[in-house]
Amino acid sequence: FYVVNEVVMKRLGHVPILKGDFHLLPAKVQRFIAEKAELMRPRGIFICDGSQHEADELIDKLIERGMLSKLAAYENNYICRTDPKDVARVESKTWMVTKNKHDTVAHTAEGVEPIMGHWMAPEDLATELDTRFPGCMAGRIMYVIPFSMGPVGGPLSKIGIQLTDSNYVVLSMRIMTRVGVEVWDALGNQDFVRCIHSVGLPRPVKQRVINHWPCNPERVLIAHRPPEREIWSFGSGYGGNSLLGKKCFALRIASNIAKDEGWMAEHMLIMGVTRPCGREHFIAAAFPSACGKTNLAMLEPTLPGWKVRCVGDDIAWMKFGADGRLYAINPEAGFFGVAPGTSKKTNPMAVATFQKNSIFTNVAETANGEYYWEGLEDEVADKNVEITTWLGEKWHIGDAGVAAHANSRFAAPASQCPIIHPDWESPQGVPIEAIIFGGRRPQGVPLIFETNSWEHGVFTGACLKSEATAAAEFTGKTVMHDPMAMRPFMGYNFGKYLQHWLDLKTPERKVPKIYHVNWFRRDANNKFLWPGYGDNIRVIDWIIRRLDGEENIGVETPIGTVPAKGSINLDGLGDVNWDELMSVPAEYWKQDAGEIRKFLESQVGSDLPQAVREEMDAQEKRIQTL
Ligand code: GTP
Ligand code: SPV
Ligand code: MN
Numbered sequence: 001f002y003v004v005n006e007v008v009m010k011r012l013g014h015v016p017i018l019k020g021d022f023h024l025l026p027a028k029v030q031r032f033i034a035e036k037a038e039l040m041r042p043r044g045i046f047i048c049d050g051s052q053h054e055a056d057e058l059i060d061k062l063i064e065r066g067m068l069s070k071l072a073a074y075e076n077n078y079i080c081r082t083d084p085k086d087v088a089r090v091e092s093k094t095w096m097v098t099k100n101k102h103d104t105v106a107h108t109a110e111g112v113e114p115i116m117g118h119w120m121a122p123e124d125l126a127t128e129l130d131t132r133f134p135g136c137m138a139g140r141i142m143y144v145i146p147f148s149m150g151p152v153g154g155p156l157s158k159i160g161i162q163l164t165d166s167n168y169v170v171l172s173m174r175i176m177t178r179v180g181v182e183v184w185d186a187l188g189n190q191d192f193v194r195c196i197h198s199v200g201l202p203r204p205v206k207q208r209v210i211n212h213w214p215c216n217p218e219r220v221l222i223a224h225r226p227p228e229r230e231i232w233s234f235g236s237g238y239g240g241n242s243l244l245g246k247k248c249f250a251l252r253i254a255s256n257i258a259k260d261e262g263w264m265a266e267h268m269l270i271m272g273v274t275r276p277c278g279r280e281h282f283i284a285a286a287f288p289s290a291c292g293k294t295n296l297a298m299l300e301p302t303l304p305g306w307k308v309r310c311v312g313d314d315i316a317w318m319k320f321g322a323d324g325r326l327y328a329i330n331p332e333a334g335f336f337g338v339a340p341g342t343s344k345k346t347n348p349m350a351v352a353t354f355q356k357n358s359i360f361t362n363v364a365e366t367a368n369g370e371y372y373w374e375g376l377e378d379e380v381a382d383k384n385v386e387i388t389t390w391l392g393e394k395w396h397i398g399d400a401g402v403a404a405h406a407n408s409r410f411a412a413p414a415s416q417c418p419i420i421h422p423d424w425e426s427p428q429g430v431p432i433e434a435i436i437f438g439g440r441r442p443q444g445v446p447l448i449f450e451t452n453s454w455e456h457g458v459f460t461g462a463c464l465k466s467e468a469t470a471a472a473e474f475t476g477k478t479v480m481h482d483p484m485a486m487r488p489f490m491g492y493n494f495g496k497y498l499q500h501w502l503d504l505k506t507p508e509r510k511v512p513k514i515y516h517v518n519w520f521r522r523d524a525n526n527k528f529l530w531p532g533y534g535d536n537i538r539v540i541d542w543i544i545r546r547l548d549g550e551e552n553i554g555v556e557t558p559i560g561t562v563p564a565k566g567s568i569n570l571d572g573l574g575d576v577n578w579d580e581l582m583s584v585p586a587e588y589w590k591q592d593a594g595e596i597r598k599f600l601e602s603q604v605g606s607d608l609p610q611a612v613r614e615e616m617d618a619q620e621k622r623i624q625t626l
Contacts, residue, residue, distance in 0.1 A: 011038040012045075018141065019054075020047025026189055029161060033144055036163050036196055041135045042142035048170060050146075050180035058167050067168065067212040068359075072369025075356040079365055080168060081390055082237060083210040085217040087362060088407045089240035089247070089289075089472045091488050094222040095120040096252065098492075103226075106495040106607040115603060116487055116494040125223055125232075132200065132219060132234045139203025140165040145173050146183035149250050149317075149331035153186040154427030156263070156317055156329045158254065162195035162244050166214075169197060169242050172359060175334040175411045177245040193229045193253055195244035200235035211392070213237060224248060226256035226491060239336050239361070239409060240471070247489055250315045250331045255491035259500050263319035267485045269297035270312040270328050272421050272430065273540055276305030281544055284316050284328055284512070285436035286461070286485040289471030290407070292438070292519060292532075294337040298349035298419060301537035303569060308537070309421040310349070310414075311430055313337065318432060324509040327429035332414070338471075339363050339408040341375040346533050349419050354412040361411070362390040364403035373404035406470035433547055438517040439466030439482060444588035445518040447530055447581050448539050448568075449560035450546055454505045457514025459615035460560070462498055462604075463596050467520070481599055495607020502611050515543055516560065521581060529581045535573065542568050557584045558622030586626035593620045 005027075011034035012022075022030065022045070037045060048054060059078065062068035071077040096104040097120045105114040120128070143164050150157030162173060173179055200216035201209070220235035231248045233241055240247050254265035268284040275281075287293050297313040312330025321327045337350060339360065344351050354360075364372040367386040377383075377397055387395045389403045414420055423430055437460060451457035461484045468474040472488060481487065483494065490497065505511045517539060519532040542563055545553055553567035562582050570576055600608055600616060 008034045011035055013038065015042060016044045018044040018046045020049065020144070022047065025184065026187055028189065028191070029187070032161065032194060033163070037142060039133055040137040040142065040165075040198060042137035042140055042165060044141050045144060046141050047144045048146070048179060050174060055171060055174055058171055062167055062171075065212055070369075071360065071365065071371055077354070077356060077358050077360065077371075079360045079363060079371065081211045081213065081392065082362055083213045083215050083217070084391060086213065086215040086236050086238050087405055088238060088470060089488060090220050090222070090236065091118070091472050093220045094118055094488070095125070095224065096491060097122055097125045097223055097225045098227065102493055102607075104492060106493050106603065107605040109602040109605055112602045115481065116483060116490045117492065120223065125225070128221055128223070129232060132221060133196075133198065133232070136198045136200055136202050136234070137165045143167070143170045145170060145179055146181075146187070147173060147177040147179045147245055148183050148186065149177060149245055149254075150329050151425045151427045152178055152180075152182050154329070156319060156327075156427065156429060157331070158193065158249075158257070159183055159187050159190070160193035160195050160245055160249050162197060164197040164242070166197065166199050166237050166242060168237055172239065172243050172336075172411050173245060175357070175359065175413055176243055176332055176336060178333050191229065193231065193249050195231045195233075195249065197233040197242055197244055199237050222248065224252050224491070226253060229253055229257070239411070243336070246315070246332065246336065250317070251486070251489035252491040254317065254331075255489075255497070258317070259492060259496070262504075263317065264501075264504070266316050266318065267314065267489055268316040268435070269293040269314065270316050270330055270430065270432070271297050271299070272309040272311060272423075273544065274307040274309070275541075275544060281433050281547065282311070282328070282430045283434045283436060283540070283543070284318070284432050285438065286464075287438045288464070288466040288469070288482040288485045289488070290338050290469035291440055291466055291485075294335060294350060295347050295533060296536060298347055298417065299536055300348055300534045302534040302572070303537050303541065306537050306541070309419045310417055311421045311424045312414075318429070320504065320509050321428070321431070325431040326509075326512055328432050329426070329429040330414070330424060334411055334413050335417070336409055336411050339371070339373045339410050340404055340406055342373075342410075343375045343379055345378070346375065349417055350410075353414075353417040354410045355416075357416065358410055358412040360408070362405040362408035363410075364389045364395070373408055374402055432512050434515060434543055435512045436515045436517055436543070437461045437464050437485070438519070439464055439485070440469070440520040441465065441479065441518045442467065442520060442522045444585055444592065445516075445521060446562050446584060447519075447521065448515060448517050448542060449557065449562045450543075450554065451514045451516065451560045454511045454514065455502065455611045456560070456615050456619075458498060458501045459612050459619070460514065460516050461501075462600065462612060481603075493607055495604045495609065498604070498612055499609045502609055513547060523577065523580060529577055531573065538569050558619060558626055559584055559589065584626070589623045589626060593623045
């Protein structure tokens with residue numbers, strides 16, 4: 001029992017506790033709840049226990065209200081459509097708040113806006129919060145969600161508490177994180193990450209609520225206070241903006257904790273790959289949003305005798321162990337995956353995972369109560385079936401336009417994945433032997449290359465670029481910089497982040513080898529040169545043989561080692577234009593070298609670590625010889 005002190009009681013005022021035992025909560029938690037209830041003035045407080053019964057009650061309520069509807073073709077699957085103005089992360093309204101600007105952003109060149117990290121001063125945040133949060137939960141219930149990122153009580157795990165007025169968030173957090181009363185026991189009197197979220201639409205509501213999806217797109221603000229380990233999110237219900245355990249905590253706040261404590265929080269999948277000989281290797285891979293992490297993590301190998309098992313599909317927390325190896329855990333408990341393009345053909349394991357207990361957001365629905373999105377054309381039973389698009393319009397396959405939003409998503413429990421790794425919840429993690437970077441690069445970038453060293457790998461990661469995708473607010477297909485696949489998620493000064501990576505290599509440690517892949521190179525007719533998906537195992541095979549030290553399978557180029565001709569197993573594949581797929585074109589890379597120098601010098605400036613600068617200089621020289 002904890003004693004509820006008078007100050008706490010006074011702050012709580014007359015806000016009733018609708019569910020849960022407030023007096024049983026740790027004192028710090030009581031203070032947090034009381035303080036925020038006083039500020040946001042909900043009509044009641046609901047302390048979640050994470051049980052199925054609790055979820056069922058919320059689901060019934062949401063169905064009644066029209067926010068959620070059951071997808072009749074499955075067991076316990078639901079569909080929900082957002083306000084069309086609230087469909088993706090909003091990078092321009094996402095901020096890191098530190099007293100010193102350069103704790104957040106690097107020393108960019110005169111007049112250059114930083115693209116990694118978005119800084120706001122604490123005084124400005126105070127004003128922004130004051131004009132949004134007071135009374136913002138009026139007429140709504142404030143849910144208290146205790147959650148653990150990573151197995152509850154694990155040595156690499158961390159606890160957060162999210163306050164929210166969105167029941168969609170409560171249901172999604174249950175899938176994506178570990179929510180439950182056991183979190184209170186694990187927490188005891190320790191600190192936790194404070195997550196405060198409101199859809200930003202107090203009652204009575206003045207504007208029209210579209211699709212029963214309350215939000216406030218004009219006033220969106222997602223702010224992080226790393227020193228205080230606190231997150232404030234207002235106005236959006238979309239995953240990356242509202243499920244605060246995910247990008248806000250597990251990447252932006254956690255990367256700060258990781259820097260202080262000597263570990264890494266990265267936008268990476270984790271997979272275990274077993275070769276025909278029975279040996280297993282763990283690999284982590286960083287691709288920008290909507291660039292193939294979920295697909296690679298659950299890959300179904302087209303080569304006989306190979307087996308892939310998924311540990312995580314989006315975020316990796318990694319720490320060197322006493323044995324000098326790098327151990328990774330998946331801090332999440334579910335997948336929040338891109339729906340379009342996901343099918344039995346491209347990602348059968350994801351499809352199997354979301355057959356039950358899942359929530360689909362902004363996908364389309366068939367008259368038979370099935371989900372539908374672009375990429376399922378060949379898999380719906382009735383090709384003439386009437387479809388309701390994500391915008392609520394009637395539509396048929398073959399009609400103009402699209403049925404699902406390009407960033408429509410499924411949220412599904414990881415435990416339901418048929419190839420989830422038996423050690424996916426191992427508290428100490430799995431040992432990583434290789435790190436892969438990659439992005440959507442239509443031109444110039446070979447299918448695979450190996451970097452020359454940890455330092456060269458860090459430089460290569462810093463140079464990561466990709467075509468824009470629908471995961472954030474950018475449109476068009478321009479190739480954008482996305483260093484380490486972390487541009488939208490950088491929690492502190494990018495130069496310091498690169499230095500942190502470099503410092504992790506010590507003589508006692510065995511650092512993973514670093515690779516770069518590109519599944520998305522196109523030919524003159526704009527066709528993909530590589531089949532991708534399950535055939536990516538052929539590239540993984542080459543990587544593992546390199547790890548093993550197999551000879552004569554690599555050719556050195558100025559950017560790293562590419563496969564020697566014929567060294568990737570192409571058995572059973574149709575025509576593959578090897579030369580075009582693997583080439584390192586001189587003109588392209590000469591231009592790229594200049595662009596990279598300009599980018600790193602203007603964006604990272606004096607914070608650019610010496611070792612990265614040396615890699616840049618050396619690579620530029622090598623490229624001149626092409
Ligand atoms: P986030 O969840 O946003 O971080 O994305 P992610 O990196 O997990 O991306 P995901 O695996 O969901 O893939 C996004 C899109 O890329 C989907 O439409 C996929 O069908 C497509 N995709 C994935 N792998 C491949 C591939 O090997 N080749 C091609 N051509 N497309 C791919
Ligand atoms: C991404 O955009 O990288 C995602 C989805 O994984 S979200 O959680 O919305 O950020
Ligand atoms: Mn992601």
